[in-house]
Amino acid sequence: xxxxxxxxxxxxxxxxxxxxxxxxxxxxxxxxxxxxxxxxxxxxxxxxxxxxxxxxxxxxxxxxxxxxxxxxxxxxxxxxxxxxxxxxxxxxxxxxxxxxxxxxxxxxxxxxxxxxxxxxxxxxxxxxxxxxxxxxxxxxxxxxxxxxxxxxxxxxxxxxxxxxxxxxxxxxxxxxxxxxxxxxxxxxxxxxxxxxxxxxxxxxxxxxxxxxxxxxxx
Numbered sequence: 001x002x003x004x005x006x007x008x009x010x011x012x013x014x015x016x017x018x019x020x021x022x023x024x025x026x027x028x029x030x031x032x033x034x035x036x037x038x039x040x041x042x043x044x045x046x047x048x049x050x051x052x053x054x055x056x057x058x059x060x061x062x063x064x065x066x067x068x069x070x071x072x073x074x075x076x077x078x079x080x081x082x083x084x085x086x087x088x089x090x091x092x093x094x095x096x097x098x099x100x101x102x103x104x105x106x107x108x109x110x111x112x113x114x115x116x117x118x119x120x121x122x123x124x125x126x127x128x129x130x131x132x133x134x135x136x137x138x139x140x141x142x143x144x145x146x147x148x149x150x151x152x153x154x155x156x157x158x159x160x161x162x163x164x165x166x167x168x169x170x171x172x173x174x175x176x177x178x179x180x181x182x183x184x185x186x187x188x189x190x191x192x193x194x195x196x197x198x199x200x201x202x203x204x205x206x207x208x209x210x211x212x213x214x215x216x217x218x
Contacts, residue, residue, distance in 0.1 A: 003101035004196030012092025014185025029170045043081040045072035045187025106196030159188035
């Protein structure tokens with residue numbers, strides 16, 4: 001149980017990488033841009049991959065009526081997500097510590113994983129909803145008004161995951177280093193649960209064997 005508890009304490013600490021590394025990355029490549037434009041989505045804001053990427057992306061978006069990219073103070077998520085991650089790290093370490101002292105069973109380890117997974121899904125849903133609004137709620141007075149072949153207004157929602165062609169841009173959206181650190185940490189908590197459950201189940205059997213030995217000696 002001690003090894004499992006150590007893993008449970010270490011796993012959530014990987015989430016601290018989200019304070020230093022981007023969670024998601026969106027890249028836009030086009031012939032007129034030898035070096036693609038990129039955005040790194042952090043839990044507390046959006047940053048350009050290169051110095052002037054955000055400025056250039058906003059300039060392009062202006063022509064088709066898209067909003068400028070939000071600053072940290074423009075979205076409540078960028079002030080709330082760091083608090084949630086910090087709370088989950090603290091909770092995970094506490095659960096691991098209580099497991100070490102055999103106050104909590106390994107079921108609490110997987111409970112933390114399930115809670116973190118739910119929060120992750122909600123975060124992805126919120127991120128996708130923002131991109132839908134960002135790519136479809138266009139300024140009607142935009143300089144360029146483009147339409148699909150069927151006559152409906154063209155939308156410019158970036159993909160949540162994967163690649164899409166938008167006009168002459170290749171847009172790719174993928175998890176970044178922070179997301180992979182979070183994934184690694186969560187998998188460690190699953191491993192902690194499996195290891196801890198095995199140890200936890202063996203205890204009653206060992207106790208029965210010891211009881212039987214005492215009776216035999218008598």
